[in-house]
Amino acid sequence: MSPEQPLEGAGKSLFSLQRRERLMEELRAHGAITVRAIAAKLGVSELTIRRDVNILADEGLVSRVHGGATLPSRLDRSATGARPQQHSYxxxxxxxxxxxxxxxxxxxxxxxxxxxxxxxxxxxxxxxxxxxxxxxxxxxxxxxxxxxxxxxxxxxxxxxxxxxxxxxxxxxxxxxxxxxxxxxxxxxLEWVATDHAFGAGMAVRHLWQEGHRQIGCLTDSSSPTSPHVVRGWRQALAALKIPADGAVHEDSAKLPTGGRAAHFDHVLELCRTTVTTAMLVHSDTQAVAFVQHCVDRGLQVPGDMAIVGYDDEVAYLAEPAISAVRPPKxxxxxxxxxxxxxxxxxxxxxxxxxxxxNPELILRESSIGGPRVPAAGALQESL
Amino acid sequence: MSPEQPLEGAGKSLFSLQRRERLMEELRAHGAITVRAIAAKLGVSELTIRRDVNILADEGLVSRVHGGATLPSRLDRSATGARPQQHSYxxxxxxxxxxxxxxxxxxxxxxxxxxxxxxxxxxxxxxxxxxxxxxxxxxxxxxxxxxxxxxxxxxxxxxxxxxxxxxxxxxxxxxxxxxxxxxxxxxxLEWVATDHAFGAGMAVRHLWQEGHRQIGCLTDSSSPTSPHVVRGWRQALAALKIPADGAVHEDSAKLPTGGRAAHFDHVLELCRTTVTTAMLVHSDTQAVAFVQHCVDRGLQVPGDMAIVGYDDEVAYLAEPAISAVRPPKxxxxxxxxxxxxxxxxxxxxxxxxxxxxNPELILRESSIGGPRVPAAGALQESL
DNA sequence: TCCGAAACGATCACACTCGAACAAATGAGA
DNA sequence: TCTCATTTGTTCGAGTGTGATCGTTTCGGA
The missing domain is CATH 3.40.50.2300 (Response regulator)
Incomplete structure (x- = not known):
């Protein structure tokens, strides 16, 4: 009805805004305020405060009550009517x-x-x-x-x-x-994140239950996920009383081009010497390559080497299909x-x-069925 | 602190909206209320409560019964009929x-x-x-x-x-x-929990910003919250490079009856020798008592001893009102x-x-304004 | 079914709050 | 400098919330 009423922020002096800000502070601290108390505290007349309260109430920031104001309440039915401004963001x-x-x-x-x-x-x-x-x-x-x-x-x-x-x-x-x-x-800041450490731990415990007693880890530290996977793997080893210093832990970041095959051979050699029969491989892309490499070297998967991939983008494409931890993307x-x-x-x-x-563990062929013991034999033949 | 006591009665009268909010809270917490009990608790006449109940009943938020009110029930035939749906789970x-x-x-x-x-x-x-x-x-x-x-x-x-x-x-x-x-x-198992350690840390950092350099902690280890508060306090001290071994940390569990005053004196004595000018007190009930004790001993709050309570049930009732960490219950x-x-x-x-x-830090008087230095003087006089 | 105790609500009284109308002060722009 | 818009303060009649009284209604046990 008032054509020349300025919109929010147009003509208000900083002074009144500060006062309202202060008012909201008091409100947050005490849950409610009386007009009289605030007027005395800020050294202005009660009417001024009442006007402020009205303005704030119109914006739904406070609920007006006789004698003062409170934090917005559902019981305030004047607010319930003036709240359909479901403006989309x-x-x-x-x-x-x-x-x-x-x-x-x-x-x-x-x-x-x-x-x-x-x-x-x-x-x-x-x-x-x-x-x-x-x-x-x-x-x-x-x-x-x-x-x-x-x-x-x-x-x-x-x-x-x-x-x-x-x-x-x-x-x-x-x-x-x-x-x-x-x-x-x-x-x-708020956040939502996958508990990768839990996922890695879940994989390790699964491999443990399948009968593996030496469980290694192959990661790619160029990914920000990697540290969490390593942490979860270590924690699970500790919980299962597997000595962590004897466990295979290799990282494939910064390999020279074409160096992957050589690195995989290095990893398999480590597994042979430490009698490691299962590996958690971060990034299922790498897991697919690793499984392929194992097969190429004549290793049975999962018989000689059980594998769980971390992440589940392409794990199902490998032959045999790879068990994988699937983050709830x-x-x-x-x-x-x-x-x-x-x-x-x-x-x-x-x-x-x-x-x-929490991520989910998708079980496929690459980790089902325990290790053939002694697993070291097959490894030895293959190298 | 006996819950029967009409704490609000003494000068801290509530607005009608707050009263109804409070009434709904009691109702949801206990399922039913009696007019008499609520009137006594809030320090108003029974008639006022009846009027509130009527208002709430008109909006369908409660069901009126003789002597009190209950949560809305299908059996209440005065219900406005907008309740055709059965509970799903x-x-x-x-x-x-x-x-x-x-x-x-x-x-x-x-x-x-x-x-x-x-x-x-x-x-x-x-x-x-x-x-x-x-x-x-x-x-x-x-x-x-x-x-x-x-x-x-x-x-x-x-x-x-x-x-x-x-x-x-x-x-x-x-x-x-x-x-x-x-x-x-x-x-x-899924869970939702308050990050009490964060809350304690927030309190410590606030006190640090107010100029305090020795910040103690008074807890009640009979509460399951206590360990988290202590942990957060320690972590914050470490982050601020305050040596933790010189910091005052006392626990008030298992005190003999009437031993509280003696224990508080002991705490103040510790504060004096360690030049501690600020305390984080777990359970705001205890914080209220502690503030009262400080005032009785002639200490200025916050001038000689700044106090932040952990939890915010009654903190606002103290004189001076206590800053408190409020868990989002x-x-x-x-x-x-x-x-x-x-x-x-x-x-x-x-x-x-x-x-x-995350909990919230409600700032009130007990922690605003830096320490008077040297604070030890006033402490000395008081003991 | 009855009876006593408790709860209830209509009415009035009182204190306080609210807001309209008007006046004064302040600041921005012509 | 003046003018106009905005903000703040004062006064006062109308409005609102609360409590006390008291007659009526409801409840629960015999």
Missing amino acids: SIGMVVPSLDYYWPQVISGARAEAEEQNLRILVRGSAYDAADNRRQVQALLDTQNIDGLIVAPDLTGEVGQELLRWLNALPIPVVLAERRSPGENPAHR QYVGKVAVQLMAARLAEGRMRPVHRIEL | SIGMVVPSLDYYWPQVISGARAEAEEQNLRILVRGSAYDAADNRRQVQALLDTQNIDGLIVAPDLTGEVGQELLRWLNALPIPVVLAERRSPGENPAHR QYVGKVAVQLMAARLAEGRMRPVHRIEL
Whole structure:
């Protein structure tokens, strides 16, 4: 009805805004305030406070009551009527790869976004923190983003700086498949991540139950997942009282071109000397190659060498098909969007959520049936 | 602190909306209330409570009965008819206390259950694992439970056995404010818990920012929360490079009756010799008593001794009002029910979720404004 | 079925709060 | 400098929440 009433933020002096901010602070601290007390505290008239309360109540930030205001309450029926502004939000999503691992995460996120009536904008970035930040900045600048889902590299000083920067953004941020320390530079960040350590442990315990007593680990440290897999593997060994210093642990990062076959032979030699009959291989791509290599060298899989892959993109394609730990990628995306939707709907009152999801162990042929003892014999013949 | 005491009666009167909110909380926590009890608890006349009940009944939020009110029931024929749907699932909930901490958790759970159209059956149990198991068994036997939310004592061998038993139950189980190891005996259990260590750390960092350099900790190890608080306190000290071995850490469990004052004096003496100017006090009830003791001994709060309470039940009642870490109790219940609802809807395909919630730091007077240096002077006079 | 105790609600009284109307102060822009 | 829009303060009648009284209704046990 009032044609010249300015929209939010147009003509209000900083002073009144500060006062309202202060009012909200008091409200959060005490749960409720009286007009009289606040007026005295801030040194203004009660009427001014009442007007502030009315403004805040119109925005749904407080509930008006006779004599003061309280935090918004469902019992406040004036609020229930004026709340159908279910205005739909846009979420930006920046992931480090658009062809490996992340497509499924994105797919889960997209499905949930549709469900929640949210728009989602996906961008790929390089794995390094600097490019990640550029991509996020681009999204912030060009699109109208209400929230951000991101999976940056957080290692090193650059990563920590990025973490601080993300934490200070004016929009909510959810990390996917990344963890932030609860501590200070990241206390506002929420995340959802697969418990890779649990997944690795599950694989080790499965191999143990199949009768293996020496269980090795072959990883690719160029992946950010790798440290968690190694940690889970070590913890499981410790829990099963397998001495970790005698266990085979090799890494295939930074091999020279064509050096893979030689490295695999090296690994098999180590397995022979340590009587290792089972391997957990990170990245199922590598697991497929490793199984192929074993077969080529005349080893029976799983008879001479049982194998569980970590990750389940192509594991089923190998011959024999590879048992694999499958991270709940779809759910990582889905839960990330759920977190974001809830955050956007509920605002600051909602506590920070940090969610771990357990992966699943998919059993196929490469690990079923115990080791042939002595396994060392077959290994010896093959080399 | 006796719960009968009308704490709010003395000058801390509630607004009508808060009163109704409180009433609903009591109702959800206990299932039913009497006008008389609530009137006494809130320090208002019975007539006022009756009027509140009428208002809530008009909105269909409660069912009126002679002498009090209950949660809305289908048998209540005054119900507005908007209740044609049957409950989809029934959830059992067993918590270790019905008067402390847990009522708010239950309230959050009930609110969410209503939202999700679930029935929820609450039982209290003793803190020990054996009784917990009995209560769960009773629910399983007599009711038709589709899921279970439970908060058992998991320490010791008995606790581990209980964990195995819960894990093997044929219905989904969600732990509230308890963590299960990801490992084998509990791989199916989901949980939601407050990150108390983070909360304690947040308090310590706040005190550090206010200028305190020796920050002590006063706990009550009879509470299962206590170890996490101590851990967070230690970690924060380490992160801030405060030597932990010189820090004051006292526990008030198992004091002789009337020994509290003597113990507080002992604590203050320790603070004096170690130049400790700030304390994190677990259980805000104890924090209130401690603040009172400091004031009685002539110490300025926060000038001579800054105090942050852990937990926020009565912290605001102290003089000066106490800054406190507030666990998101309502959300613990709410998220537990959300987990259960999603599990019941999606079945085994859904990965196991494990959720940590961050508490919030409510800043009040007892910790704002740095220490007066040298603080030792005032302490010395007081002893 | 009856009876006593308790709970209930209509009414009034009181204290306090609310908001409209108007006035004064402040700041921005012509 | 003036003017106009905005914000803040004052006054006062209307409105609201609460409690006390008291007659009526409801409950539960004999």
